[in-house]
Amino acid sequence: MAACIDTSRAEPKQTGEPDRSNSDHHGCMYVEYCRPSFCDLVYCVPVCQNHQKPKLVAEGDGGGDIWLTMVGEAKIDVEQEPILTSYYYNSILSHKSLESSLASHLSSKLGSSILPSTTLVDLFAGVLAEDGEIIEAVKKDLEAARDRDPACLSYVHCFLNFKGFLACQAHRIAHKLWSQGRKTLALLIQNRVSKVFDVDIHPGVKIGRGILLDHGTGVVIGETSVIGDDVSILHNVTLGGTGKESGDRHPKIGDGVLIGAGACVLGNVKIGDGARIGAGSVVLRAVPPRTTAIGNPARLIGGKENPIKLDKFPSFTMDHTSHILEWSDYVI
Numbered sequence: 001m002a003a004c005i006d007t008s009r010a011e012p013k014q015t016g017e018p019d020r021s022n023s024d025h026h027g028c029m030y031v032e033y034c035r036p037s038f039c040d041l042v043y044c045v046p047v048c049q050n051h052q053k054p055k056l057v058a059e060g061d062g063g064g065d066i067w068l069t070m071v072g073e074a075k076i077d078v079e080q081e082p083i084l085t086s087y088y089y090n091s092i093l094s095h096k097s098l099e100s101s102l103a104s105h106l107s108s109k110l111g112s113s114i115l116p117s118t119t120l121v122d123l124f125a126g127v128l129a130e131d132g133e134i135i136e137a138v139k140k141d142l143e144a145a146r147d148r149d150p151a152c153l154s155y156v157h158c159f160l161n162f163k164g165f166l167a168c169q170a171h172r173i174a175h176k177l178w179s180q181g182r183k184t185l186a187l188l189i190q191n192r193v194s195k196v197f198d199v200d201i202h203p204g205v206k207i208g209r210g211i212l213l214d215h216g217t218g219v220v221i222g223e224t225s226v227i228g229d230d231v232s233i234l235h236n237v238t239l240g241g242t243g244k245e246s247g248d249r250h251p252k253i254g255d256g257v258l259i260g261a262g263a264c265v266l267g268n269v270k271i272g273d274g275a276r277i278g279a280g281s282v283v284l285r286a287v288p289p290r291t292t293a294i295g296n297p298a299r300l301i302g303g304k305e306n307p308i309k310l311d312k313f314p315s316f317t318m319d320h321t322s323h324i325l326e327w328s329d330y331v332i
Helices: 022-032 066-080 080-094 098-110 117-130 133-146 156-162 163-179 185-198 322-327
Strands: 041-043 056-058 238-240 265-266 292-295 297-300
Touching: 066 080, 066 098, 066 133, 066 156, 080 098, 080 156, 098 117, 098 133, 098 156, 098 163, 098 185, 117 133, 117 163, 133 156, 133 163, 156 163, 163 185
Parallel strands: 238 265
Antiparallel strands: 041 056, 292 297
16 A cells, blocks of 8 residues: 655665655655545445446535546545556546546547647647537446446446547547548547547547447448437447448438447438347448348338337347347247
8 A cells, every 4th residue: 555655754865775755756646636535425335346336426416427426436446456546646536627637538548659649638628628518428428338338337447448438539529620620630630549449430420429339349430420319339330331422421320229230331321219220230221210120231120111119219228139039030
């Protein structure tokens, strides 16, 4: 356990002895930021070794302040894993707001010799300060990961480690730059996101709130795509065009849509609110709301004339298989 050193009682430093003032500072810093009594927080479940999702709520806040919850989660993580002290301090605990923390974390991930993290952090912080709607969307994305992904231990776990989440937030910043006419810079950020996170979203894409890019790996989304609110997209999904045509040429995804792993939606087609696209499907035509499309080429479950309607938004249930179990006689 790190501890502050009482310099008045320490042995005098000998000539040639390395200066330990730096390490003492970090030790004190650890105590200050990572060993509080949590007087302003109420811990709702005991800390357990298997890292079940901890829940922290601020007294009188009703659990609505995600940043406050993230700080509490970070402190608990450092209690359990002191080796993470420096990482958590630099990423979370040294910051006063979600905006500051996000700008710092994204810049550390995306920085390169061409565009250093010191340059990116100022750029990202400026965009986030200018457009408050981005942070509101970030919070909704954090909630989406926490609610829909059973592998998500906490908000801070998603914030630090989920590359689908990080790629989406970097895209939000790039899209803002794109809409301001700073297209060269936006495309450079897209390139870095594609290289670092393996998620390729054109900065022209319009994305709503409450987005879950589960795993994220291999996701490709074309320039004129539009994605609504509360959408869940799994890995290796493509929202693409069908040829060399220009103009409005990419899919429009409604609210509450679930797109399974490896699915391709091609062309300027509309996927209705609450629709579900099965894994590995290739969708070339519009899909009505609250229906399920599967196969290559995709067909509607129940048929085009009377498709089976879903009673819940599949992006929330994350149900990928009930449509198979209900109608298929396939057995292994």
